[in-house]
Amino acid sequence: MTTAPRLPLPPLPRLPPAVPRSGVSVDARRALRQLLGDVDRDLATVFREGADASMLARRRAEAVARIVVHVWTACLGEVSGAALFAVGGFGRGLLFPHSDVDLLVLVTQPEPARLRALEQCFATLWDVGLKVGHAVREPAQCRALAAEDASVFTSLLDAQWMAGDAALEVALRAIVDDPSLWPPRDYLAARLAERDARHARHGDTASNLEPDLKDGPGGLRTLDSLRWLGRRLAHAGGFEAMQDAGLLDPAERASLCDAETTLRRYRWALHQEAARPEERLLFDYQRALAVQLGFEDEHEKNLGVEQFMQGYYRAASQVERLGVQIAERFVELLEPPGEAKPVGEHFVRYGTRLAARDPELFAQRPAALVEIFIARLDEPGLIGFTADTMRRIHQATAQHDGKLADDPAVLAAFLHLLKRGAPAVDALWRMNRHGLLAAILPAFGKVFGRMQYDLFHVYTVDEHTLRVLRQMARFADPDARREFPVACDVWSSLGQPELMLLAGLFHDIAKGRGGDHSVLGESDARAFCARLGLPAADGERVAWLVRWHLLMSTTAQRQDITDPDVVRKFTDAVGDRERLGRLYLLTVADIIGTSPKLWNGWKDRLLVDLYVAARQALRSDTRPGHDAAARIDACRAQALILLQEDGIAAATAEQAWGAFPASSFLRHRPEQVAWQTAAIVRAGGVWPLVAVHPLSVRGSTELFVCTPDRDGLFASVTAMLDRLHFSVVEARILGSNAGMAMDTFLLLEADGQHPASADRAEELHQRMQRALAQGGRILPPRRSMSRQLKHFQMPPRIDFRQESGRTRMALVCSDRPGLLAAVAQVLVACDARVHDARIATFGERVEDFFQLTDRHDAPLDEARRQRLRRALLERLG
Template sequence: MTSSPISTDALQDAIGEERKRLNEGSLALRQAYEAHPLTSGVLKGRARLVDGVIQRLWNACGMPPEAALVAVGGYGRGELYPCSDVDILILLADQPDGSLQSRLSTLVGALWDVGLEIGHSVRTVEECLDASASDITVQTNLLEARLLTGNAGLFDDFARHYREMLDVRTFFKAKQLEQEQRYTRYNDTPYSLEPNCKESPGGLRDLQMLGWISRAAGLGRNWRELARRRLLTGEEASDLRSVERFLQHVRIRLHYLTGRSEDRLLFDHQEKLARIMGIEATAAKRASEVFMQRYYLTAKKVTQINTILLQNYGTEIFPDRGGPAITINARFQAVRELLDIRSEQIFERHPSALLECFLLLQRHSELKGMTARTLRAVWLNRNRINAAFRADPANRALFLQILQQKRGIVHEFRRMNQYGILSRYLPPWRKILCQMQHDLFHVYTVDQHILMVLRNVRRFTMSEHAHEYPLMTRLILGFERNWLLYVAALFHDIAKGRGGDHSKLGMEDAREFCEDHGLSTEDTELVVWLVEHHLTMSQYAQKEDTSDPEVIRRFADIVANERRLTALYLLTHADIRGTSPKVWNGWKGKLLEDLFFSTQRLLRGATPQQALGLDDRQEDARRLLRYHGLRSGVEEALWAQLDAVYFMRHSAEEIAWHTRLLYFRPEADDPVVKARVSDEEHGVQVMVFTRDQKDLFVRLTGFFGRMGFTILDAKVHTTRHGYALDSFILQDPGQAAPYRDIVSLIEHDLTERLRKPLAPERPSSGRLSRQVKHFPITPTVSIRPDDAGKHYILSLMAADRPGLLFDVAEVLANYGISLQTAKIATLGERVEDTFLMSGAGLSQDAQVVRIERDLLERLQV
């Protein structure tokens, strides 16, 4: 039997009527929510509103009574966010004929015309079961299927067969694996600066997954039912209701704010969301920072209970898994490869077991974690770690043992942080817990950044990562008591956000820890010194002229000995890599490595020139030239025009490359432009050799800027016979494919450009990133003489943008200033650039003030 469809005109009238109902109903829901923010009012109210619209259009399109219209996914659960997709299943008894296919198309089109974002499938019962068996996403969507209208018998038949074929154990394992994959996709952390409130760890998807498994296994349909079955405590059920409501409010507000299905907490939205949700700024934090800290603490709570509940689910679903408990000691046992307390009162009777449990996980590689009741007991008893606990020598010894184990250090410190142990044992840690860093440089909260640095230092010691960090591995394995570096990592940023110099404040925390834990004077001084100077090496490498022997000497005076140098190099490398995947590159690694070896040679008794490896560099360059078939002595004509500064600023490989290109034309009439792919820097290295000319550096930066390149490094050199020999390292932030195709383009176009005496062309200024718009960076400029008094150093900090280096070069050219070298440090959305320069006007204070003023004007965004 088939219902008769209404006419096209009548259908259009019905669509218009339903669109009006939907819009008016949606507006009423929003107004009611803004007057009295109840999540159920929006989520269930919108689902009911959409139910009515879809049901009436189903009838208007004359759908046959043999078919069934089914809500699936979140819509099937009876919840719809303001801008969420509406997922439906059209269930058929048999394959549709041509007439029915036409009606189905009409229905789906009508639903879209009304203004619904429809996700639909058309399947028979058999097709549903087949799709469910092969795709866990389909199986999950169908788990919450709800009949909207149509053939109830057909739907009941589907539901019965679906339940019969649902393998709860397979479903549980698949959802666990799916969560692990999702966590990996979102960097295994809820603490990124712009998390996804639905998909990131600790987001709504974690709660939904718990609900799906519970429903599939018949364990309960809400948190209260799970508590009645003792899978949750009453407090945990209450916590889950609270965090779920908070995340629902966040997502609802985000949809209303953006007018679309947006689940990312972008910088653009954080301040507005905080204001909408009634969160105000404090004396020390912006409203967005207060809001995000609350979000992170919520996500932390979700991941905690998610871990506990999944273990309890596993016990219910696999009651036969594992054998009898295996006694480890008087306090702990192993159950199903998990560490378990032997008594519910163990932490009350033996508070030191709060640290012992983490040590046991490190020492017993067969253990994969803690049982749910152990995790719950750790969390509930965390406040037993008080001043008396921290003063107990036995507990201090336990904490040091955790730091000194051969395995599991990072895993257990992360677990200690997750369950509140670390912030109780190290009181300063409480102040950085879930604290944002709105410097657009770090992409993690302070506590997560510190744990990332700890991970990086730890990886240096592991053979499986030796291919990634061969030098670091060699250095740390030869470093006596290398666990001291873990202590320095824990304290290097622990004073962030307190006001004042966090390095100085962190020194005091580190000293107190070391002295309390009985470290020797030598080890204490090393850790305290590392915390104080953890930024020093990166500042020297990226902002000073490390080809200057005096700079190396000053840095060597700070480190004083090779043990400190090695420790600082390892910590600096780990720190930079622990800020953001975008911050580290091969060029920064090379700067640090060069500074390390130069300082090491100086500390071992070399002269400043030997420390910089000038003689070795020239000899290595000669060997490379012989390797490429050039006869002895061909380099002399070119090298005679190059001074010591050139050889100090370039590596042997760069010197050999330049020489191979220029030895036969040291007085070339035409510009020589050569480019090559640099695998080390993941970019392009460019050499320019031409007669020196006015505004050359400005023209070059303008050219590279118009091509969309970021300049990572620039070495500007003028030969004795009046030629410019300039080197650049370039990256294209948007370049995904190999750079090889662009090398010839650079060589041809730049050569043609330099042949013509044209004025510099300004590159496009481009658009500011949205991060910079919401967290503006006030530019700073400083010009000071170097220690030798021969040159001047320009240091600037500003928001990164296309054309910035061109603007700087143009201002300096206008004042007749010559550049010697430029170090470009891009830290997320911020640049910290350093230029070594010379010019007659730089000795005059009034002229310097004018230059600084003009630079600041150009750097404003």
């Protein structure tokens, strides 16, 4: 177990004897405040030198206790019928720099004079600088509240007498020790319910980006709960006593103590950094805390702050895992397993829990560590393992450390599990909780608790990986077909599900090493597949998926997939339909597993469209056609059919199309062309025309603006969209043959990333119509940046490239409210016209691409590019 240096602690404060019932004078209060400040400064100094946070918290509690007792004596004297108790963390003898000082006063009779003295006592403590939380109760009242509320009863478990009538300590202990108050079974149920509710409030995972050190899953509250359960259920209130009682083994106790040391160290540093009782590791503090605790950047892909947060995630995950196992032991302590029933040759079940027939099985046959997870899949009605089995799995995993990854029998069992396909994912999830997955895949152990310091990846790498696998498993579920029809069809058409699971396991396994994680992961995947004994061709399929797992998402989100050249380049890289199907599944699962907020109907349709286009190209002997004329004719013919069904004559449509640029038929679907044409016909030449389709292509809302062209139109439209809280995911800026702007914007609601409702679409239509009709320049509103975004601002990167008679500008920068509208304003000021825009946001990172010309529709010259670069850097820097 790791320990901090044993540094000398500052001495406890020496206080003059308190004069009973004299009160505390102004000068005395000032002296006490100064004394408390001196103690805190001394403790902060020793902490910076490396002292253990637990020792410091105990020393601070002792110092504060002396001050509290001094004030109590000065205000109440040697009183009978009243006693002072420390509760909460103070009762456990621990106070962090800004912890509350929780006090309980028991009184036999709440006399007015005594209550006034207590008020004076508490007010003095506040004035001294202590944040006091207090309750004044009669013993009967205290008992009634404890009987009603398990949290009140729990607070009494930690209560420590400090001063006053010692007989009331006996009364309090009588409440705590009363077997009729919260019997063990009821108390266990209440604590587990509280745990579940608390975890639900914090996202039910220890891997949140801004975790709560105290109340989050795997936090310090979990450790306190284990002690409370140990005391109430087994008369063992500490980890040493729990080990003596057989509830913990030495390794488990050491793990819990190590994790607690880390969590307390982080909490002490956080209180000091925040200068207040902050329990959340907010982005505001993470970098500063990493520096304070000595973490340094190894390279750009292993920052000190990422190492610091990995320390937290690993500690919290250990606490969470052991907390679940120990809770199961408490359940079995109260409800011993029933009759054993055989499950195959090596296992038995006790009711709904599985166990090894021979307690030494895992030590003697390491492959059984995997086989028991397979047996759990095959045996209906099981909800888990017995507590003893969980312990033996953990012990055997540690015993065989470094050997499981090369054990042929273990690898054969692991491959057998993977071949189960979707059901294997739950087994992999459980194996990870026991540390077994990292033992079989050592590289996976390196990314355990590994975070990435950004807003895009909201889970640690191991958590993200397992969420990707769970999403893959959903594709095998018929109930998911409605939400993922294409993915479900692709999954059912592919064999060898083990290849998909392996690709999912390895796609991010090289994060944090430096270099391209896709390239490094490809090498890892190929080597592991060879150790598994997979045929070389199958190993190459897995390795290829790991190497190119980002290809489909980057192609779809950063390029124009209606361009045949884009599709051709993509299909050339993919090569065959099987790879395409597997890459599509991995891409969808990867996006969903990265953050719940990333997936939306727009990305769903975007990936489906690329998949369908690539599949059609791979099905035929030829690649996507270059014949623009044929594509235009096909689009016109299909659009004409739709228009005629809408009651618009062919001649009327052809007349309207006389002003359409050819690119309208190349870059828009027939449904879009038909809808836009119908809007123009019905407008009858009244401009500006604004049309809104609430649910158009790719699950987005389409805004179509047709009006006499003018410079600054793109900026005005984007400014109004920003005012209305819409995100632009794609913009197509076309000029007609008659000098009209024919601009198309695909939108999602900025708050929820979903298409607009009918009411919102109507609001957009009316406000945009009114604003454009009035003419003039529309300015975007000023928006404040969120607290989280402020910590992830990067210098903008701007690149220019000449292509097809235009200038392509790539803008990579940090996201912020109103970004697109701000960029559009700069483009107007620099006399740059927008002809096309691709908008992509990845967490806090924006990657936007614009097709630009000058006001004469010529590519931007070098001088204009540099002017535009300087203006953007000034606006966005």
